[in-house]
Amino acid sequence: MAELGVITELITLLKLDQHEDVKAKLDEMAVQDIATAIAELNEEERLVLLRALPTERQTDVFSYLAVTVQREVLDTMSAEESRRILHELLPDDRTAFLESLEAEELESQLKLLAPEDLKQSLKLLGYPEESAGRLMTPRFVSVRPQWTVTRALDHIRHEADRGETVNFVFVTDDRGKLLDAVKLKDFILGRQDQKVEALMDQEVISIQASADREDAVSTIQHYDINTLPVTDKQGVLLGIITVDDVMDVAEQEVTEDFHKLGAAGAVTMSLRDARPSLLYRKRIGWLVILVFVNLISGAAISIFENAIEAVIALVFFLPLIIASGGNAGSQSATLMVRALATGDVELRDWLRLWGKELTVAILLGVTMAFVVSFVGVWRGGAELGMVVALSMVAVVIMGAMLGMLLPFLLTRFNLDPATASAPLITSIADIGGILIYFSIAAAILTLPAPV
Amino acid sequence: MAELGVITELITLLKLDQHEDVKAKLDEMAVQDIATAIAELNEEERLVLLRALPTERQTDVFSYLAVTVQREVLDTMSAEESRRILHELLPDDRTAFLESLEAEELESQLKLLAPEDLKQSLKLLGYPEESAGRLMTPRFVSVRPQWTVTRALDHIRHEADRGETVNFVFVTDDRGKLLDAVKLKDFILGRQDQKVEALMDQEVISIQASADREDAVSTIQHYDINTLPVTDKQGVLLGIITVDDVMDVAEQEVTEDFHKLGAAGAVTMSLRDARPSLLYRKRIGWLVILVFVNLISGAAISIFENAIEAVIALVFFLPLIIASGGNAGSQSATLMVRALATGDVELRDWLRLWGKELTVAILLGVTMAFVVSFVGVWRGGAELGMVVALSMVAVVIMGAMLGMLLPFLLTRFNLDPATASAPLITSIADIGGILIYFSIAAAILTLPAPV
Numbered sequence: 001m002a003e004l005g006v007i008t009e010l011i012t013l014l015k016l017d018q019h020e021d022v023k024a025k026l027d028e029m030a031v032q033d034i035a036t037a038i039a040e041l042n043e044e045e046r047l048v049l050l051r052a053l054p055t056e057r058q059t060d061v062f063s064y065l066a067v068t069v070q071r072e073v074l075d076t077m078s079a080e081e082s083r084r085i086l087h088e089l090l091p092d093d094r095t096a097f098l099e100s101l102e103a104e105e106l107e108s109q110l111k112l113l114a115p116e117d118l119k120q121s122l123k124l125l126g127y128p129e130e131s132a133g134r135l136m137t138p139r140f141v142s143v144r145p146q147w148t149v150t151r152a153l154d155h156i157r158h159e160a161d162r163g164e165t166v167n168f169v170f171v172t173d174d175r176g177k178l179l180d181a182v183k184l185k186d187f188i189l190g191r192q193d194q195k196v197e198a199l200m201d202q203e204v205i206s207i208q209a210s211a212d213r214e215d216a217v218s219t220i221q222h223y224d225i226n227t228l229p230v231t232d233k234q235g236v237l238l239g240i241i242t243v244d245d246v247m248d249v250a251e252q253e254v255t256e257d258f259h260k261l262g263a264a265g266a267v268t269m270s271l272r273d274a275r276p277s278l279l280y281r282k283r284i285g286w287l288v289i290l291v292f293v294n295l296i297s298g299a300a301i302s303i304f305e306n307a308i309e310a311v312i313a314l315v316f317f318l319p320l321i322i323a324s325g326g327n328a329g330s331q332s333a334t335l336m337v338r339a340l341a342t343g344d345v346e347l348r349d350w351l352r353l354w355g356k357e358l359t360v361a362i363l364l365g366v367t368m369a370f371v372v373s374f375v376g377v378w379r380g381g382a383e384l385g386m387v388v389a390l391s392m393v394a395v396v397i398m399g400a401m402l403g404m405l406l407p408f409l410l411t412r413f414n415l416d417p418a419t420a421s422a423p424l425i426t427s428i429a430d431i432g433g434i435l436i437y438f439s440i441a442a443a444i445l446t447l448p449a450p451v
Numbered sequence: 452m453a454e455l456g457v458i459t460e461l462i463t464l465l466k467l468d469q470h471e472d473v474k475a476k477l478d479e480m481a482v483q484d485i486a487t488a489i490a491e492l493n494e495e496e497r498l499v500l501l502r503a504l505p506t507e508r509q510t511d512v513f514s515y516l517a518v519t520v521q522r523e524v525l526d527t528m529s530a531e532e533s534r535r536i537l538h539e540l541l542p543d544d545r546t547a548f549l550e551s552l553e554a555e556e557l558e559s560q561l562k563l564l565a566p567e568d569l570k571q572s573l574k575l576l577g578y579p580e581e582s583a584g585r586l587m588t589p590r591f592v593s594v595r596p597q598w599t600v601t602r603a604l605d606h607i608r609h610e611a612d613r614g615e616t617v618n619f620v621f622v623t624d625d626r627g628k629l630l631d632a633v634k635l636k637d638f639i640l641g642r643q644d645q646k647v648e649a650l651m652d653q654e655v656i657s658i659q660a661s662a663d664r665e666d667a668v669s670t671i672q673h674y675d676i677n678t679l680p681v682t683d684k685q686g687v688l689l690g691i692i693t694v695d696d697v698m699d700v701a702e703q704e705v706t707e708d709f710h711k712l713g714a715a716g717a718v719t720m721s722l723r724d725a726r727p728s729l730l731y732r733k734r735i736g737w738l739v740i741l742v743f744v745n746l747i748s749g750a751a752i753s754i755f756e757n758a759i760e761a762v763i764a765l766v767f768f769l770p771l772i773i774a775s776g777g778n779a780g781s782q783s784a785t786l787m788v789r790a791l792a793t794g795d796v797e798l799r800d801w802l803r804l805w806g807k808e809l810t811v812a813i814l815l816g817v818t819m820a821f822v823v824s825f826v827g828v829w830r831g832g833a834e835l836g837m838v839v840a841l842s843m844v845a846v847v848i849m850g851a852m853l854g855m856l857l858p859f860l861l862t863r864f865n866l867d868p869a870t871a872s873a874p875l876i877t878s879i880a881d882i883g884g885i886l887i888y889f890s891i892a893a894a895i896l897t898l899p900a901p902v
Contacts, residue, residue: 030654032674157640166636167618167677184635185617189608203481221702223483224695226618226677243694244675250698251672254705255789261712262785262873263778271790272800276810283782283811284818287847290778291822297770305763312756315766319748319881322770327714327741327874331734334713338706339722349723359727360734367735371742396738422713422873423778430770 007037014045022052031057035064043076050077059088067100068273074109083112092137092245095124099134132216133209135249136230136239142170145179145197149190156187168227170237171200178229178237180204206231209238213249218343220246257341260418261334263290286423293427297322300431304438313380314387314441320372321391322433325399326426328364332357332403333420340407340417350408357404358397365396387444391437398436399429458488465496473503482508486515494527501528510539518551519724525560534563543588543696546575550585583667584660586700587681587690593621596630596648600641607638619678621688622647629680629688631655657682660689664700669794671697708792711869712785714741737874744878748773751882755889764831765838765892771823772842773884776850777877779815783808783854784871791858791868801859808855809848816847838895842888849887850880 006029013021026034026049034053038046038061050058050073062070062085074082086094086109098106098121110118120138127133141159143152152169160166169187171180180200190199206229207216220228220243228241256266265282267274301308308314336353339345345353369389376388403425407417457480464472477485477500485504489497489512501509501524513521513536525533537545537560549557549572561569571589578584592610594603603620611617620638622631631651641650657680658667671679671694679692707717716733718725752759759765787804790796796804820840827839854876858868 028654030656030674036673153639160636160640184639185611188604188635188639189611203479205481221698222487223481226694243677243698247672247694247698247701250701251793255793258709258712258785258789261709262781264782264786267786270795271786271804272796276807276814279786279807279811280814283779284815287775287778287782287815287819288822291771291775291819294771294774295823295826297774298767301770302764302767305766308766309760309763312760313753315756315759316749316753318769319752319773319885320742320745323745323748323874323878323881324738324742326877327738328734330713330872330874331715331738334709335715335718335722335730338709342702342706344721345723353722356725356727356730360730363727363731364735364738368738368742371739372746375746421781422877423774423781426777426873426877427774430774434770 007033007040010034010037010049011040014041014049019052022049026053026057031060032064034061038065038073039069043072046073047076055084059085063089063093066270066273067097068270070097071101071105079112082109083114086112087114087117090137091120091124091139091239092135092241094121095134098125099129127209130213131209132207132211132213132230132241133238135213135216135241135245136209137242138239140170140229140237140240141166142172142176142237143196144174145171145195145200147196148192149187149194149196149199150192152196153187153192156184168240170229170240171196172237176236178204178206178231178235181227181229204229206235206237207241208233214253216241217246217250217253221250257337257418260416261337261421263287263421263423286421290423290427293424294430297427297430297434300434301438304434304442307438307442311380311384311441311445313384314438316379317372317376317388317391318434318437321388321395321437322430323426324368324392325395325402325429325433326422327399328361328396329399329403329425329429330422332361332400333407333422333425334403336404336407337417337420340411347408347411350405354401354404357400361397361400362393364400365393368396369393383444387437387441390444391433391440394436394440395429395433398432399425402429402432458484458491461485461488461500462491465492465500470503473500477504477508482511483515485512489516489524490520494523497524498527506535510536514540514544517721517724518548519721521548522552522556530563533560534565537563538565538568541588542571542575542590542690543586543692545572546585549576550580578660581664582660583658583662583664583681583692584689586664586667586692586696587660588693589690591621591680591688591691592617593623593627593688594647595625596622596646596651598647599643600638600645600647600650601643603647604638604643607635619691621680621691622651623688627687629655629657629682629686632678632680655680657686657688658692659684665704667692668697668701668704672701708788708869711867712788712872714738714872714874737872741874741878744875745881748878748881748885751885752889755885755893758889758893762831762835762892762896764835765889767830768823768827768839768842769885769888772839772846772888773881774877775819775843776846776853776880776884777873778850779812779847780850780854780876780880781873783812783851784858784873784876785854787855787858788868788871791862798859798862801856805852805855808851812848812851813844815851816844819847820844834895838888838892841895842884842891845887845891846880846884849883850876853880853883 010025013025038049101109141156143155156166156169167184168181169184170178171182172178180202181204182199186199205223207219209230209232216228226243229237230239230241231237259266263286267282369392372392373385373389377385406420410417410419461476464476489500552560592607594606607617607620618635619632620635621629622633623629631653632655633650637650656674658670660681660683667679677694680688681690681692682688710717714737718733820843823843824836824840828836857871861868861870
């Protein structure tokens with residue numbers, strides 16, 4: 001919860017040019033809230049606000065800005081200021097900023113870095129996109145197993161400012177190989193003349209730098225840990241990933257899944273900042289594919305043109321019947337896609353879930369058929385009522401099966417189950433719905449033969 | 452990442468009755484992985500596995516089981532074992548288990564609790580459902596501002612086992628009012644004869660026990676903190692919420708949003724364990740509502756029955772035109788619902804986004820019209836081609852506007868924007884699509900007047 005009242009107050013003071021009051025207000029605000037306020041300001045006001053902050057807080061505030069805002073801010077700052085902020089940023093925050101830049105911009109920003117920072121940043125940017133390495137910070141505190149607790153605590157005191165967090169202290173051998181992670185608490189509780197070895201339990205969860213960042217997220221979630229050590233293939237400790245980085249990544253991944261479910265390509269940047277051309281490119285692909293799927297529906301209908309001409313009342317129920325299949329299918333696809341994403345359900349569960357979904361679909365279809373059969377009888381007599389009711393049951397079962405099985409099938413072939421979007425399921429269910437409806441109508445009513 | 456290999460190995464050993472090997476394997480496994488293994492076993496095997504664990508690890512493993520599995524395990528255990536596990540559970544884990552029970556079961560489990568535990572659990576269960584109070588653990592370590600750092604560290608050492616985490620030490624006054632949160636690190640770095648006061652920065656983020664648990668999630672995410680103190684209305688510290696609890700809640704909330712977007716009521720339990728009757732109840736409501744919305748589509752079509760009889764080729768494009776509006780609408784609704792949920796977009800942004808969405812929708816509509824006009828000309832000549840192309844542009848714009856505005860409108864009236872589900876948008880867009888399509892057809896082709 002950003003404290004909205006405080007933020008509005010700050011902006012008002014700023015617009016009124018009350019610099020002393022602005023400073024006083026900033027003093028009592030959290031950096032995250034100042035960052036929220038900055039996003040609401042224009043370029044000039046942003047600079048005024050940042051410069052009103054003591055230098056050591058500027059970088060802190062900067063690190064909480066969205067990357068698009070970060071870029072705009074650095075563009076308007078002096079080279080001197082930019083250089084200082086880039087230097088003071090934590091390595092993982094600096095990677096997040098740099099990887100958002102286009103090639104040309106990246107080059108000009110890298111030029112601002114001190115040689116040491118440049119070396120570090122190039123190394124971090126060398127890990128594959130969306131890998132655990134890109135998320136990590138190389139700032140951690142490590143001790144040796146043969147040290148005494150007193151010596152280790154001295155070392156921790158000395159290095160504490162370098163480490164992003166010291167809630168966990170990592171134990172490595174002389175070549176940097178990760179041996180264990182020990183809680184800071186245990187160092188305080190332990191006897192001071194003990195060796196670090198005595199505090200170790202040899203149980204440490206770690207991840208390789210080349211691993212997918214989603215694996216880093218699920219490891220931290222599965223093991224309920226706040227800090228995940230990252231190693232190379234030989235087990236040498238390279239850096240740490242903290243739970244706050246992981247929460248941001250988890251949110252992005254969920255957003256991507258949401259967008260896919262709506263058949264919009266994943267829009268990774270802020271919707272507020274996204275340009276129309278980007279949104280167009282992300283969305284047009286699926287829409288055009290769906291046009292062709294829907295044309296098949298048209299072709300299916302045209303087979304039954306004679307039947308429609310003979311019993312025009314059939315058209316009245318057409319939107320209902322085909323939509324109901326899509327609706328039931330969207331429901332089951334949504335449930336399955338999410339359950340597969342959270343790991344609640346796995347590939348091998350499909351048969352068990354299929355049986356359950358079939359039961360549910362029959363219940364849903366019968367209920368909906370019951371509701372709609374009255375309207376059918378009213379519009380076209382008992383026979384049409386029966387056509388509509390039977391079609392409803394069949395179409396709902398077909399849609400639900402489609403919505404349930406497609407995500408599993410996609411997973412089976414190593415494709416993303418979220419590709420089974422609501423619009424895709426709806427469009428495919430439309431085709432099935434048309435064929436089912438008119439076939440049942442042809443069997444029950446006296447209709448001319450299909451074209 | 453549960454280490455799947457290890458889990459499979461463990462289960463195999465267990466099924467082969469190799470008890471010694473099972474014990475050895477369990478020794479090197481993390482409790483979270485043992486919990487994952489237990490979920491795969493039958494009741495009898497679960498008991499064997501749990502009893503093979505040293506008692507102090509049993510409760511740890513138990514706390515990582517899904518509540519449905521926890522219930523099954525406790526049901527098969529002896530009263531003695533159940534009593535011990537319930538006693539040893541951390542208070543927040545105990546609340547999570549107890550709140551999942553039906554009234555009758557709850558009563559019988561509460562009887563197993565020691566008087567002290569019972570008092571604590573009843574207090575925690577007294578906070579409203581889905582409130583911050585339900586998530587918290589009353590185990591924290593607090594110190595007074597006038598204490599010296601040495602005395603505080605002694606106290607922390609003494610109390611560390613009570614606290615779920617001591618990465619943050621809370622400073623309270625004599626009446627328990629929360630004054631500050633100080634990092635454990637600062638106690639180690641600080642001069643030992645200093646007063647705790649000297650370490651305080653008077654900046655502490657906290658939340659009231661009665662607040663919504665979603666606020667607890669967003670506060671922890673916004674401020675990037677690992678531990679959130681929970682107070683009563685007077686600011687007295689009652690407990691703490693840790694980031695791992697919050698990640699679980701965040702995942703549940705996202706799942707609820709997903710399900711709503713698919714027009715399935717939020718299914719909060721595991722899909723694997725959910726009974727068909729529950730799934731039926733969660734889904735039938737929206738499906739029946741949508742039946743009535745779709746009947747309006749039918750009514751809209753029946754207005755144009757004469758036109759359809761005159762130009763039967765119009766029916767060919769009907770599924771395409773109405774589906775395209777729904778598809779574009781599903782896309783924009785999905786983007787908006789997610790952006791509103793993450794706070795990327797707020798209510799006051801609607802005008803700016805409306806302009807952008809309109810631009811995007813025109814581009815999308817024109818592209819799709821271009822694609823489909825050829826098919827239109829081929830099926831029914833130049834005039835029908837024009838009807839189809841114009842309808843496509845209009846319908847896509849209508850769908851996109853509907854999908855964008857409905858989530859804002861719902862938010863404006865304090866309703867959940869996720870109610871604007873893909874199936875709802877699709878069904879409403881169907882009605883608009885039918886009216887638009889046949890109106891344009893009537894204007895361009897020579898058609899009989901509507902009924």
